[in-house]
Amino acid sequence: MGDTVVKIENLVKKYKELTAVDHLSLEIRKGEVFGLLGPNGSGKTTTISCLLSLLAFDEGTIELFGKTMTPTSYDIKARIGIIPQNVAVFDELNVYENIDCFCGLYITDKAKRRQYVDEAIAFVGLQDFTKFKPKKLSGGLLRRLNIACGIAHKPELIILDEPTVAVDPQSRNKILEGIEELNKNGATVIYTTHYMEEVEQICSKIAIMDHGKKIAEGTSGELKRMIKNTETVTIEMDEPDQALVETLNRLESVYEVKWEAGKLKIYLAGGEHNLLDIMDLLRTSGVRFGQVTSELPTLNDVFLTITGKELRDKD
Amino acid sequence: MFFHNLKYEIILNLRAKEVIIWMLLFPIALSVLYKAAFGNVYENGGITTVPVAVVEHEPDEMFRSMINYMGESESTVDGTESNLGRWLAKTMQEKNQQEDGERKPLFHAIYCNEEDAYRMLEDGDVKGIIFVDAPEGAAALSGDTQDADTSGDASDTVTAEWGAEAIKHFREAWGGDAVYENADAEEILSGEGLTLQDMTSFQDMLDKKSSLTLKIKSNGMEQSSIKRFLEMYSALTGITAHLADGGDTDSSSVMDAAVIADEKLTEGNTDPFVTYMYNMIAMVALFGMTVALHVALFSEANLSDYGARRSCSSTPKLTTIMAGLCGCFLSQILCVAVCITFQAFVLKVDFGGRLPFVYLGGALGAVMGVSMGFFVGAIGRLKYEAKIGISMAVVMGLSFMSGLMFSGIKASIEMSAPIINDLNPVAIVADSFYYLSVDPDLTRYWGKMVCVLLYTVVFILLGFLLTRRRKYESL
Structure with a gap:
């Protein structure tokens, strides 16, 4: 002490x-x-x-x-x-x-x-x-x-x-x-x-x-680590059909798939080589896509998860 | 730590723009303006020629010669003048003559009948009507004209009060003491072209005790000049008559009375212009309020970020406050000293022989102003800028009531609510200077200084009372 x-x-x-x-x-x-x-x-x-x-x-x-x-x-x-x-x-x-x-x-x-x-x-x-x-x-x-x-x-x-x-x-x-x-x-x-x-x-x-x-x-x-989300993958593409969303949801680490503002957001919890798995699935499905980004969680995500609101307004 | 804080307190004060503007530049500029506007007016005792109507119901040779000598005259009535009248006029004229020796006519006397006089007064062609030996009816008001109190006791007429009363009256009119000086009567008589025979022949004339009435339409400097002239005339003729008429008939005594000399009762200066300067010094002293506002503000964590920073330091709050107050005292005393010095040595304002006491009064006034600022800074949670504005307004308001802008306001307050003057800090400081001018001793001056110190102690204690709390409920 x-x-x-x-x-x-x-x-x-x-x-x-x-x-x-x-x-x-x-x-x-x-x-x-x-x-x-x-x-x-x-x-x-x-x-x-x-x-x-x-x-x-x-x-x-x-x-x-x-x-x-x-x-x-x-x-x-x-x-x-x-x-x-x-x-x-x-x-x-x-x-x-x-x-x-x-x-x-x-x-x-x-x-x-x-x-x-x-x-x-x-x-x-x-x-x-x-x-x-x-x-x-x-x-x-x-x-x-x-x-x-x-x-x-x-x-x-x-x-x-x-x-x-x-x-x-x-x-x-x-x-x-x-x-x-x-x-x-x-x-x-x-x-x-x-x-x-x-x-x-x-x-x-x-x-x-x-x-x-x-x-x-x-x-x-x-x-x-207190929050479920460990990675968020964002893909620029046309709006996916329901079958693709269901296929993505079946991946082991994926716990949520959302279509937001012209982008597909895939939320992952744990797991390894998640991005590679998603890219393979998109290719095999014959989906055309543009930019793909992967983001690790931030403290804002922590705050958002705990309080249900953003830590601060977007600058 | 105390001296470290004191050093920076003084630096902060003397570099603050508000201090430079309001404590140094503003008073200096105002002093120069006052000097330019009023300085010469009072020094010359009135430089304009005042038109006045004279209505002689009964001819008075001495008065006629007097007023003719004092200025230009247009006579519509035949009459004669007297040597004694001219001589008295000359004595008075010397009192009013400009310093450069130039003789300016004080009055433009127009002799006319009553009807013309009233018409001219109504038209503004004359500033007043002097009735010589007026009958009772002439004293009645006509239109919106008014009788002027020319005898100092609110009576309608100026009657030459003989003897001791006249001497007293003369003293009041001249603002100083009158004493008889030993002088060679014959020499004076020859010098003035006046003979003892003239004096004897005027004994009868003085016995007539001519009655003078002044009628004016409004109050003003020119009307005051006429009034003052009549007061002095009454006093001089009174003294002369007293000496010529009573047991004291020695011719030299008569002349001694005539060559009245001023002997100052005090070391001060009773010039009305100087009282403006006194008020200004008092105002600058009280501006210490604005200087000291930050002492509490910068020490209290709930009033400023500086206060928070200081409150978190290892320097006790008492040390920072004491250093702040002392710094404000010193810088404010410096500002007041600069103001007095500028007025005394640059503008050549005559503070009489008691200048050190003016400095002392100004310094103690500055201390009082600082203590007031400390107290105001400690109360409430208004912003610094708001407190500055309030303090400035308070000081200017108190200065106005003390006669800084309009000298008559203080007299009006004295008539209606004298307690305000007694409590007004600016008036207290200004009064202390005034007492230096009019009092032979320093009793009343010290009395005011005690009031200043009492104010200081009270405000500092209240300030400490408000800043003594250890923790705040909110920041």
Whole structure:
């Protein structure tokens, strides 16, 4: 248990009639990149706010580094870095001053702080923008500055609350690479997002939340194995006759065949060389077809299977 | 950590556009405008020649010579002028003369009968009618004209109040103290072309105690000029009569009375223009409200993302708030000091000999403004921009009520609801400056400063009370 950085047990947070967090229990171990995945309003940010002792909660306990977290737990706070969802930097200060300003909330030694600020600037790749005011920075650079302000003091636990919202792909990749590097350097990371691809890319463990509840938890593979579907084959072709559909349904791994939007979708559960079997069957049946694609299941499929709805609206 | 936060607090304040615009540029621009618009008006004591009708029901030589000397005259009535009248007029004229020595006529006196005078007043050709030794009937209102209170006690007529009362009246009219100076009577007499014989011959004339009535159609600066002229005339003739008529008949005393000199009661400046500047300094001080709004906003996790970030840090909230307040105090005091310095040394506004106390009052006013901003920032969950707008409106409203835009509003409030002036923070600061101007001691000034400090303590305590909570119900 000595490796446990965050332990949340039966956390309940209510806003009048609305239960924002409903008996949530989590355990995050040292060195993990823990993803909190869920649609907007699922309770991710509320959970983080309770974790940081900003929000009062109704039930449950929260421990960080083995100690109960309170608003005056300054020794614990010194080990945490927070990157809020909205960019929280001062327009009147330039890049260097902003990072120094927030780093100074943790580090009192000037020489040490100067070194840390320089390292943070290098880490997020803002060396060429140190004298720039935030308004002169692009959205992606601004996000990087936001991250630098949160990690400059070299925290052991870094909490990133949807850090890639409204960020261009290049900056998003840079941010994700940065998080992986922070983790390699020993930091434990809590990463909240509704982008399943990001979670799959960087998180070693994932909890999926919906309506304040944890609906699933595990590694990406573990989560995907929770659902029946292991592969989806999509074929461009004319609408098949009933005989072909029945033939396909008789294949061992196929559990569902659907005709959707001019494409035939074949859902498979387990099995090997499924694609080859389907292609052979189509050829022998003399069916003309075009593009054939095979997709492995995503966390959205997991979410869809568990909740019956999409994780997020299609972008 | 405190000094680190203090450093960035000051940097943030002094780089904020709102601070630069509202705390520095706006007051400086407004000061320049006020100086351009009102500065010379008050300094010159009225630079326009005021047309006035004079209706003599009974000829008064001294008054005629006086008013003729004060300006241009068109006489439709025969009469004579007196040396003493001219001499009194000259004494008064010197008080109103422009600094560059140019003598401008104060009045264009038109001697006419009562009927013509009323017609001219109705047509706007004259700004007022002066009735000399008017009978009782002349005091009655005609049309929408009104009697002006020229004696300071709301009576319809100006009757020369002799003796000590006149001296008192004179003091009020001139806004300063009047003392007798030792002077060589003969020298003055020769210098002014006036003889002791003239004085004696006017004893009889003064005994007549001519009654003067002013009728005006509306209030304004020109009407005030006529009124002030009559008040000063009454005072001067009163002093002269008192000295010539009473036991004190020494000729030198008579002349001593005539060469009345101002001896300031205070080290301040009672120029009405300066009171606008006082109000402006008070306004800038209270603009500290807008500067300090962020102290609470940036410390509270439920009010801003900055607050969330700071609340998650290992720096205690008390440290960040104290550093924020101190930073605001310093930057706001700096802004007020710049405003006062600009007015005093660039615009050459005369704050009298108590400039250090003006700085002190401005500084404490700035501290009060900051504390108010801290409190307002801590209450409610309105957006920062909304709170800025509300604070600006509050300060401007309080400044308006204190007489920043229209000096008469404060007097009106004082008449109808004086408690508002007593509670208005802008008025409190502006009043403290005013007391520096009019009071020989600092008792009332310190009284206002105590009020300022009380406000400060109350608002800071309330602010801390609102920010003391540890966790929030919602963010």
